[in-house]
Amino acid sequence: MPRHISTIAIALLTVVVGSAGASQTATSSSAPDIDREVWSVFVATVATDDIAGMGRVYFPDAVLVSPNGTRPIKDTLEGWGRDMVAAKARGDKATVEFRFSRRQDDSTTAFEAGIFKYTVIARSGASTPKFYPFEELLVKTDGKWRVLMERQFDLVTEDAWDKLAK
Secondary structure, three states, X not given: OOHXXXXXXXXXXXXXXXXXXXXXXXXXXXXXXXXXXXXXXXXXXXXXXXXXXXXXXXXXEEEEEEOOEEEEHHHHHHHHHHHHHHHHHHOXXXXXXXXXXXXXXXXXXXXXXXXXXXXXXXXXXXXXXXXXXXXXXXXXXXXXXXXXEEEEOOOEOHHHHHOOOO
């Protein structure tokens, strides 16, 4: 079995078996490292239209799961990159924020869930926020946290966002 496939399989097994019945983050949380290496990078790369920087947070063989099916992250990033170029040409900007409903981790694996708020700010100044529930499966390899799988769900209301802690 190729190394990256076995890493994914072990990570999935660890999250599924190790988290059975668990609802809170372990005492020695990796959340601060994940915040710095994943979530803050997503915030910065969305704000600066840096699709290459965003892509470095994912494993090359990572998968996006959405209500429409599954796609390799490489294909997804290409589409998001085209969207960033088109938005920039229109004079639009975007921001992203994250709130969490679940954070489970150990020193090398993590599962995190919540809602992200993706806001497009048009050249006119009008902003349009959208709220997407998400789940992420992460693994720390070579000292760095990276995303193996991202799952995005159908849009929810701002009310669902407001119910999660800041």
